[in-house]
Amino acid sequence: MDHLTLLALDTSTEACSVALYYKGEKTAINELAQRTHTQRILPMVDDILAQSGIRLSQLDALAFGRGPGSFTGVRVGCSVAQGLALGADLPVLPISNLTAMAQAAFEQYQVEQVAAAIDARMDEVYFCRLQRQKVRSNLGAFFDWLPIVPEQVCSPSQALAQMGSGEDFLVGTGWRAYELFSQHGKKGSEIELPCALSMLPLAINDWQQGKAISALEIEPVYLRNTVTWKKLPGRE
DSSP states (O other), rough: TTTTEEEEEEOSSSSEEEEETTEEEEEEEEEEEEHHHHHHHHHHHHHHHHTOOOOOGSEEEEEEEESSSSSSHHHHHHHHHHHHHHHTTTOOOOHHHHHHHHHHHHHHOOOOEEEEEEEEEETOOHHHHHHHEEEEEETTEEEEEEEEEEEEEHHHHHHTOOOOSOOOEETTTTHHHHHHHTTTTTOSSSSSSOOOHHHHHHHHHHHHTTTTOHHHHOOOSSSSSTTOOOOOOOOO
């Protein structure tokens, strides 16, 4: 896949990151930018493209963190990805922020069963459990993260009730946000936030499987159905 060129961006949490896959190499820029995503994300995109000497129009596709995460952060990421992709006529690859943390755990520790929990405030977490497995299709064999417990927003006690035998590697801010988890020995790991760099392998995998979509099809994933999508200024 050395001929493939992908850009990934994520603003779904207090982290703000971009990553580029170009000529088989990965580069990334990561910042903690709580409440300043809108000011930082586009300059970061410009910086990482300039470092490699390429233009946005030379990308094959644009990947982005589609949620779950903070309402504002997810909305910013989806809006920026849509604007950039429409402007450069690029397909897009929506990536789960929970799966991105599972991918980071695999890359750092070679674990293949992960429980992800991001603090969703209001005494809730964005939660899922994932297993890395080989999946065969008419396009070939691929390793995908398959849900043991699907993505949801739930209370810490509900998350604990859906945990398995204790073999899961724990990622995300949720494990340290609530005392109930530590009382049950769930203390999490240093992988607490999703990042664009971990989205690149997932995006490459999805690209190979033909999962790219049009920028017009972008839909943020909030998980909370009480959150209402607000139309962007100037859009019908």
